[in-house]
Amino acid sequence: MPHRVKKNRLGRRIWQHRVLYLMFLPCAVYFILFSYIPMGGLLLAFKNFSFRKGILGSDWVGLLYFRTFFTSYDAPRLLRNTLTIGFMKTVIEFPFPIVLALMLNELNSRRYKQISQTISYLPHFMSSVIVITIVQRILAPNVGVINQFKALLGGDGGTYYLMESRYFLPILFLLDIWKNIGWDSIIYLAAISGVDAQLYEAAQIDGCTRARTMWHITLPGIRSxxxxxxxxxxxxxxxxxxxxxxxxxxxxxMEVADTLDTFVVRAGMLNGQFGYATSIGLIQGLVGMLLVLGANRLSRRLTEVSIW
Amino acid sequence: MRFTRPLSLLTALVLALLLLQGLALAEQKPDTWIADRVVYVQAYVDDIGNSLPDDQLNTPVMQELKRRTGMQIEFLYTPGESDTSVMMAQMATGNLPDMVLSYLNNSTRPEFFIAVTGAREGLFADLAPMIKDTKVYSKYFDRAYLPADTYDNITWRKEFGGAAYFMHLSIEAEDTSTQWIPSQEYIGGMYIQSAIAKDLGLDVKSINSSEKLYELLKTIKEKDYKDVNGNSVIPLGPKYWGGSADALDYVITDLNWGISGGYNLTEDGKVLHEAETDWAMKKVEYLQKLLREGLMHKEFFTIDETRAGELAANKSVAIIADVHNYKEIIYQSEDWIPLGPISDYKGVPGKITTGKGGYGAWAIPAETENPEEIVKLMDYLSSKEGQMLMLYGVEGVSYEMKDGQPRLKEEVVAAIENGDSKTLQNTYGAAFDGSGVYGLSFILTDTQNTAYFGEARPGASSGTTFQRAVQIATDYPQTYRLVPGLRASSFLTELPEVNAKMSLLNYNEVLVQAVFADSTEKAQEIILSFRRQLEDAGVREFEALIERMHSENPDLIMFY
Structure with missing residues (x-):
């Protein structure tokens, strides 16, 4: 009987908030269809895929693909490149949208703020193919804008930036920042708008400068x-x-630009080695999950901020 | 009751009339009738996908095909993805239509490796019993009719024990592979601005080695020719279709030791990959020299197609590394002429041919109902009448018969010359010279245009479009060298584990990487690293296999 009562309560609660649940439904369907069901495909990492037998019917090969990858000549280079780029994107680029959000928040002119925000969001909606084509033209040897400018100043206008590995990471870094900084700052702007206005008033009365207000009120306000x-x-x-x-x-x-993600496409989609490609994808997924768990635990212990 | 008898009589009369009409209709069906059916063909060929009529089943050609055979063809194409990826995804999901069609010049193509895997797993129908009584495809049983690669590795693979899952297409009825026939020749390779060649008093055929080419490039640089915008001309430009290391096949042919898919025989009979020899660094050092001295476009390997086309159109390069006589930029003016060709690494001239070849392949998925109807249709299409319909269209609509030969109407020739592909595809619906519905010429075999229709391709005898292309082939003839056998790399599939690793390595990419290295030491390091990758992938095992196969049958693998 208590179970029945509980069930009824749940049903009643769902019915009570039916509009919210209805709004949640497409989201749930999306994740079930495109995130959970495809997880079944991870089985391929342990199977010799056969077109005829399908994923479930194919023969098991155990940890063969994992052994092949970790003993391969490419593995250290691929892992090193992936970690370098991953670190750059995850850690080094991380503060930039926060800084932009703080700066936008300090703007007094509403119109100027709106224009700045719109301009900073735009690159996010541009296809990577178009962006890279533009970059290729800007950086082209002799005829690219950068090289022509260098030549104008008396320098060598023949540098082929995209062909030299030392320029790859800086180019990728600038490109990624330019493309994502505006879009990523939205969530911080939303968080900033949620900071209690009375705190700012109190800070003003206490004679806080704008920099101090930002440091002592805004930043702690969006800490979580x-x-x-x-x-x-x-x-x-x-x-x-x-x-x-x-x-x-x-x-x-290629020495620095070949990563696990590009390798997966090369092995899986272009060479038909589905199992091998899936095993590498699985390694990425597992490591990612462990890192999230670890970071969450560390963050909870040190800053009391955590996802769960 | 009074009306019962007359009513019965009337009913019987009507039924009899209907029956007679039905019989008459049945009698109207031509001998070529096969079945009332639309065949859906998945094409893994982008040229087909980009040249389809708006309404495929309602073109004059498809209507006529339906009248003759009852059958029609609708091509399916997935744009925006690589054909190999689409093929793999469809095979993995079992989402295959009535028939599949793929590009296939020889059995070493990567997509064929995927298709063979599918055949091994029973994804395709065995066509051998179905082609037995056909008029054209029954010739495929004859070893002498098919190219060796087609017979041994595509259609009659030993591992399938007499079953045939793939029908190779565009097999010539007569082997003309060693004859220089100007009206049919594609002259690919380097082309030089004719004005520059004239100014230098250059005999273009005399440039037959990379060293002579280097001297020529230096002279061009010293002369400081200007392009249409007044900028200095770069001596050696990239491939017309965009940057690629493929163009090196024409530029440094004499430094290309690994002629058999990267492999060759040493003087003492050992099989090696080119990266394991000094030839790799010879290539790298030569190309570094060209780049260092500003003789070669810096984006030779990477430039996109649009900009590569601009370079040629603006005459910003003196030499296009790779283009052919059937590209507009070549045949629409007299501005460019062939340069070279460079001889092989032994200094021997001649265009290598492995003999008769094919161009595409088709297969029928095992789940397709009544596959024999499709085989009959494919056989009909490759008959003389079928080929005429596919290439010339419908008589009276796109061509007229003159002296027993089909000749395209003036308006069709004009459409071809003006590049009006949409009209050719929608109004007439035939393939013509390839500028119409390209897929319809792709699905033919036993081709013999000159014997059947008196011209190398539709419109060739009446149109003026390709006169210059034919003239180039006439003025710059080459000799063919027949070297039988397949590239060594095509046998990688014999060692699946080695192949899985090897297929992820790209020698050309490594070469380019070495060319752009800061120093010779760094370049050597890159080549050494590639050697280690080869060893890790199992190159020794593969080389031993090739040595053994070559000793058993010297004609099996292409070495020279």
Whole structure:
């Protein structure tokens, strides 16, 4: 009987908030269809995929693909490149949207703020293919804007930036910041708008400068948002992203631009080694999950901010 | 009751009339009738996907095909993805239509490796019993009719024990592979601005080695020619279709030791990959020299197609590394002429041919109902009448018969010359010279245009479009060298584990990486690292296999 009562209560509660549940439904369906059901495909990491037998019917091969990968000549280079790019995107780029959000928050002119925000969001909506094509033209030897400017100042206008591995990471860093900084700052702006206005008034009465207000009120006010996003972001340490890197790769920068993500596409989609590619994807997923768990635990212990 | 009898009589009369009409209709079906059916063909060929009529089943050609055979063809194509990826995804999900069609010039193509895996697992129907009584495809049983690669590795693979899952396409009825026939020749490779060649008094055929090419590039640089915008001309430009290391095949042919998919035989009979020899660094050092001295475009390997086209159109490069006589930029003016060709690494001239070849392949998924109807249709299409319909369209609509030969109407020739592909595809619906519905020429075999239709391709005898292309082939003839056998790399599939690792390595990419290295030491390091990758992937095992196969049958693998 108590169970029945509880069930009824749950049913009543769902019915009471039916509109909210209805809004939640597409989201749940999306994640079930595109995130949970495909997880079944991870079985491929342990199977010799057969077109005829399908995922479930294919023969088991145990940990063969994992052994092959970790003993391969490519593994250290791929892991090193992936970690470097992952660290750059997850850790080094992390403060930039926060700084932009803080700066936008300090703008007095509403119109100027709106224009700045819109301009900073725009790159996020541009296809990587278009962006990289523009970058290729800007950086082209002799005819690119940068090289022409260098030549104008008497320098060597023939530098082929995309073919030299030392320029790859700076280019990727600037490109990624430019593309995502505006979009990523939205969530921080939303968090800032949630900080109690009375705190700012009190700070003003106490004679706080704008910098001190930002340091002592705004930043602590969005601390939990920053913490949560960082914990989630850490999960991507072993994922360098695909599109930008794939498009920016040239034989000249391959030494630093070949990552696990590009390798997965090469092995899986272009060479049909589904099992091998899945096993690498699984390693990335597992490491990402462990990193999120670790970061969450550490954050809870040190800052009392955590996802759960 | 009074009306019962007359009513019965009337009913019987009507039924009899209907029956007679039905019989008459049945009699109207031509001998070529096969079945009332639309065949859905998945094409893994982007040229087909980009040249389809708006309404495929309602073109004059498809209507006529339906009248003759009852059958029609609708091509399916997935744009925006690589054909290999689409093929793999469809095979993995079992989402295959009535028939599949793929590009396939020889059995070493990566997509064929995927298709063979599918065949091993029973994804495709065995076509051998179905082609037995056909007019055209029954010729495929004859070893002498098919190219060796087609017979041994595509259609009649030993591992399938007499079953045939893939039908190779575009097999010539007669082997003309060693004959230089100007009206049919594609001259690919380097082309130089004719004005520059004239100014230098250059005999273009005399440039037959990379060293002579280097001297020529230096002279061009010293002369400081200007392009249409007044900028200095770069001596050696990239491939017309965009940067690629493939163009090196024409530029440094004499430094290309690994002629058999990267492998070759040493003087003492050992099989090695080129990266394991000094030839790799010879290539790297030569290309570094060209780059260092500003003789070669810096984006030779990476430039996108649009900008590569601009370089040629603006005459910003003196030499295009790779283009052919059937590209507009070549045949629409007299501005460019062939340069070279460079001889092979032994200094021997001649265009290598492995003999008769094919161009595409088709297969029928095992789940397809009544596959024999599709086989009959494919056989009909490759008959003389079928080929005429596919290539020339419908008589009276796109061509007229003159002296027993089909000749395209003036308006069709004009559409071809103006590049009006949409009209060719929608109004007439035939393949013509490839500028119409390209897929319809792709699905033919036993081709013999000159014997059947008196011209190398539709419109060739009446159109003026390709006169210059043919003239180039006439003025710059080459000789063919027949070297039988397949590239060594095509046998990688014999060692699946080695192949799985090897297929992830890209020698050309490594070469380019070495070319752009800061120093010779760094370049050597890159090549050494690639050697270690080869060893890790199992190159020794593979080389031993090739040595053994070559000693058993010297014609099996292409070495020279």
């Amino acid at each position: 948002t920053v913490g949560v996003l960082f914990i989630i972001g850490v999960g991507g340490l072993l994922s360098s992203g695909f599109e930008q890197i794939y498009l920016l790769r040239t034989p000249g920068n």
